[in-house]
Amino acid sequence: xxxxxxxxxxxxxxxxxxxxxxxxxxxxxxxxxxxxxxxxxxxxxxxxxxxxxxxxxxxxxxxxxxxxxxxxxxxxxxxxxxxxxxxxxxxxxxxxxxxxxxxxxxxxxxxxxxxxxxxxxxxxxxxxxxxxxxxxxxxxxxxxxxxxxxxxxxxxxxxxxxxxxxxxxxxxxxxxxxxxxxxxxxxxxxxxxxxxxxxxxxxxxxxxxxxxxxxxxxxxxxxxxxxxxxxxxxxxxxxxxxxxxxxxxxxxxxxxxxxxxxxxxxxxxxxxxxxxxxxxxxxxxxxxxxxxxxxxxxxxxxxxxxxxxxxxxx
Amino acid sequence: xxxxxxxxxxxxxxxxxxxxxxxxxxxxxxxxxxxxxxxxxxxxxxxxxxxxxxxxxxxxxxxxxxxxxxxxxxxxxxxxxxxxxxxxxxxxxxxxxxxxxxxxxxxxxxxxxxxxxxxxxxxxxxxxxxxxxxxxxxxxxxxxxxxxxxxxxxxxxxxxxxxxxxxxxxxxxxxxxxxxxxxxxxxxxxxxxxxxxxxxxxxxxxxxxxxxxxxxxxxxxxxxxxxxxxxxxxxxxxxxxxxxxxxxxxxxxxxxxxxxxxxxxxxxxxxxxxxxxxxxxxxxxxxxxxxxxxxxxxxxxxxxxxxxxxxxxxxxxxxxxxxxxxxxxxxxxxxxxxxxxxxxxxxxxxxxxxxxxxxxxxxxxxxxxxxxxxxxxxxxxxxxxxxxxxxxxxxxxxxxxxxxxxxxxxxxxxxxxxxxxxxxxxxxxxxxxxxxxxxxxxxxxxxxxxxxxxxxxxxxxxxxxxxxxxxxxxxxxxxxxxxxxx
Numbered sequence: 001x002x003x004x005x006x007x008x009x010x011x012x013x014x015x016x017x018x019x020x021x022x023x024x025x026x027x028x029x030x031x032x033x034x035x036x037x038x039x040x041x042x043x044x045x046x047x048x049x050x051x052x053x054x055x056x057x058x059x060x061x062x063x064x065x066x067x068x069x070x071x072x073x074x075x076x077x078x079x080x081x082x083x084x085x086x087x088x089x090x091x092x093x094x095x096x097x098x099x100x101x102x103x104x105x106x107x108x109x110x111x112x113x114x115x116x117x118x119x120x121x122x123x124x125x126x127x128x129x130x131x132x133x134x135x136x137x138x139x140x141x142x143x144x145x146x147x148x149x150x151x152x153x154x155x156x157x158x159x160x161x162x163x164x165x166x167x168x169x170x171x172x173x174x175x176x177x178x179x180x181x182x183x184x185x186x187x188x189x190x191x192x193x194x195x196x197x198x199x200x201x202x203x204x205x206x207x208x209x210x211x212x213x214x215x216x217x218x219x220x221x222x223x224x225x226x227x228x229x230x231x232x233x234x235x236x237x238x239x240x241x242x243x244x245x246x247x248x249x250x251x252x253x254x255x256x257x258x259x260x261x262x263x264x265x266x267x268x269x270x271x272x273x274x275x276x277x278x279x280x281x282x283x284x285x286x287x288x289x290x291x292x293x294x295x296x297x298x299x300x301x302x303x304x305x306x307x308x309x310x311x312x313x314x
Numbered sequence: 315x316x317x318x319x320x321x322x323x324x325x326x327x328x329x330x331x332x333x334x335x336x337x338x339x340x341x342x343x344x345x346x347x348x349x350x351x352x353x354x355x356x357x358x359x360x361x362x363x364x365x366x367x368x369x370x371x372x373x374x375x376x377x378x379x380x381x382x383x384x385x386x387x388x389x390x391x392x393x394x395x396x397x398x399x400x401x402x403x404x405x406x407x408x409x410x411x412x413x414x415x416x417x418x419x420x421x422x423x424x425x426x427x428x429x430x431x432x433x434x435x436x437x438x439x440x441x442x443x444x445x446x447x448x449x450x451x452x453x454x455x456x457x458x459x460x461x462x463x464x465x466x467x468x469x470x471x472x473x474x475x476x477x478x479x480x481x482x483x484x485x486x487x488x489x490x491x492x493x494x495x496x497x498x499x500x501x502x503x504x505x506x507x508x509x510x511x512x513x514x515x516x517x518x519x520x521x522x523x524x525x526x527x528x529x530x531x532x533x534x535x536x537x538x539x540x541x542x543x544x545x546x547x548x549x550x551x552x553x554x555x556x557x558x559x560x561x562x563x564x565x566x567x568x569x570x571x572x573x574x575x576x577x578x579x580x581x582x583x584x585x586x587x588x589x590x591x592x593x594x595x596x597x598x599x600x601x602x603x604x605x606x607x608x609x610x611x612x613x614x615x616x617x618x619x620x621x622x623x624x625x626x627x628x629x630x631x632x633x634x635x636x637x638x639x640x641x642x643x644x645x646x647x648x649x650x651x652x653x654x655x656x657x658x659x660x661x662x663x664x665x666x667x668x669x670x671x672x673x674x675x676x677x678x679x680x681x682x683x684x685x686x687x688x689x690x691x692x693x694x695x696x697x698x699x700x701x702x703x704x705x706x707x708x709x710x711x712x713x714x715x716x717x718x719x720x721x722x723x724x725x726x727x728x729x730x731x732x733x734x735x736x737x738x739x740x741x742x743x744x745x746x747x748x749x750x751x752x753x754x755x756x757x758x759x760x761x762x763x764x765x766x767x768x769x770x771x772x773x774x775x776x777x778x779x780x781x782x783x784x785x786x787x788x789x790x791x792x793x794x795x796x797x798x799x800x
Contacts, residue, residue: 146465150774150790156767254572258571261567264571267781268579298755299775
């Protein structure tokens with residue numbers, strides 16, 4: 001433990017008459033399969049603010065935690081991908097409601113994590129909540145935008161529809177601990193995938209708190225799994241995992257990205273290479289690239305029968 | 315093909331030979347690489363021979379591209395990219411329309427050529443490959459001046475030089491799938507056809523010349539896997555498109571790791587063709603036959619696993635065997651031939667060894683009585699029963715005229731078995747019950763589902779796989795994405 005705990009300073013703002021009260025610390029935990037385990041390894045690491053003040057001990061996830069998360073995400077995939085798009089939209093919107101209710105907590109955590117002023121942090125958190133709402137509205141629209149009937153030259157009904165790819169691993173952006181995080185999680189689950197997200201290594205607390213929000217938002221357990229720890233250490237077994245279908249390398253540097261892409265080739269995971277997610281203008285809409293990156297297109301053919309020149313064939 | 319049955323029938327009704335004339339195609343004794351609008355020799359002067367799989371006759375001697383040639387072709391494509399991508403879409407469209415029309419005009423010649431070089435029946439090159447090739451160019455020609463409306467935002471930009479590697483099973487069709495969208499979106503291309511089927515791509519180079527396509531926009535480099543690898547690795551290639559085996563696809567995914575190259579991969583498959591007890595049996599049998607024996611089964615989306623509901627298994631297999639006994643195997647240039655030659659000696663030995671493994675693992679092998687020509691590479695249509703999911707022939711792609719038959723009892727079991735594969739390219743569903751079609755289609759993890767039909771293709775229709783069958787889609791609006799900066 002480096003510095004004296006920051007949280008203990010908070011009571012000094014309260015009125016003098018009030019008894020000095022010792023605040024209650026929070027033990028930050030992983031969020032896996034709808035539960036809040038400590039790391040299987042029992043390890044933690046120190047999380048500090050940008051000035052080096054101790055904030056909390058975060059779980060240092062192990063390979064086993066990563067594998068457990070894949071099992072949970074796979075188990076949840078059938079139910080989540082099979083839910084109606086309308087229902088998924090409702091659930092995602094519910095997450096935004098919960099986030100709004102916990103807005104002050106996230107503003108504090110983001111301010112600490114990223115060294116922002118309270119007003120700047122508030123702007124970032126608002127943008128993240130709004131972005132979540134934006135993606136919530138996409139669940140029942142994306143199929144109409146990227147799918148549709150194909151006018152084939154023959155008597156066939158022929159329809160292309162998007163379907164979720166499956167279990168997606170996301171390396172959350174390292175710098176943007178909350179807006180960046182939301183920007184990579186929301187599009188993945190909006191389209192019916194399930195996700196294992198590796199929080200920002202330096203600033204994992206907003207991500208771990210998001211787990212608490214998700215647990216109280218009707219998001220089925222296992223749909224989102226949050227791991228904290230060393231990004232490279234957790235990502236390596238996940239990129240090589242045969243039951244993972246896709247990986248978003250937002251939080252990887254070039255060296256790690258290349259290593260993970262090589263591992264991902266082993267079962268031909270879909271790979272999204274590192275790219276900015278939080279945009280200079282927080283309020284700009286992020287486009288649908290991250291939605292479509294984790295979709296497969298399924299094309300179904302069926303004879304229609306046709307009235308040819310020679311007469312009826314149906 | 316002759317069986318006792320057909321011999322009996324043949325006395326009353328025999329087919330006379332009906333060969334298509336070879337005179338419509340003029341194959342030169344040698345061909346160069348097509349780089350920057352010219353046919354040139356390989357830098358190191360190497361050549362290879364391409365043979366006709368049905369006769370083993372040497373058709374021509376072809377320059378063999380090496381690393382230096384790849385570099386030269388990529389430079390030519392890079393040089394051509396500026397002007398080509400700056401052309402108004404409507405102008406690019408006109409070039410593509412010209413190509414489409416010339417293909418139609420020369421389609422009989424190209425069909426015969428393809429049959430000679432590939433070994434597939436003229437019936438298929440004439441009625442399936444060539445019409446689809448022309449249709450692809452027509453379809454993507456129309457997109458060239460409408461890219462703003464393709465759903466990728468305003469003014470989507472081309473990527474640059476596309477390196478494309480295609481297989482030998484549909485040489486000209488795979489070329490069309492790759493080149494048409496690349497050119498429509500303003501990219502320039504370097505394409506490597508397979509070493510066993512280089513000819514139609516070289517004839518296509520001539521079509522580009524006839525169409526007046528600017529030099530360097532299309533470059534064709536016949537060669538082996540090493541040339542393909544050099545193309546994929548070339549630092550000035552912006553986009554890699556590959557159709558072929560899953561093993562090579564994985565190697566490519568590793569090669570491009572850490573680069574910014576955009577990649578699409580169309581890889582292997584082990585398609586499940588599911589027949590329910592209420593299926594129209596005769597139609598299902600036709601669909602099973604076209605599903606696995608079309609192009610001698612050398613199709614990535616072949617329906618190579620037949621899943622039949624237990625209650626109709628005997629009836630269906632009787633019908634299927636009866637139908638297989640009527641297939642005609644032989645000279646691919648004969649218009650009545652159903653089954654042509656296997657593409658190469660190498661492929662034949664791969665099929666043979668997998669089939670032997672199937673027998674060794676305890677599956678029951680059946681083929682109709684069948685006389686194979688003495689020269690060339692041939693394999694009789696083959697059916698395996700007593701197959702379990704653990705058998706190699708139920709898991710590995712054979713890429714030949716070999717069908718593995720498994721059974722199931724409930725729709726859930728059919729879905730589970732169908733999805734029990736590393737692949738996810740195609741599947742078939744045969745039932746008269748609409749809700750069952752939709753429910754099962756919904757649950758199958760495959761990119762193309764044919765219900766009450768099989769092996770249908772169309773340029774407007776996105777095609778591609780789930781899982782280890784690769785990523786990206788070719789065809790349709792979706793096919794544009796691979797060549798745009800989106």
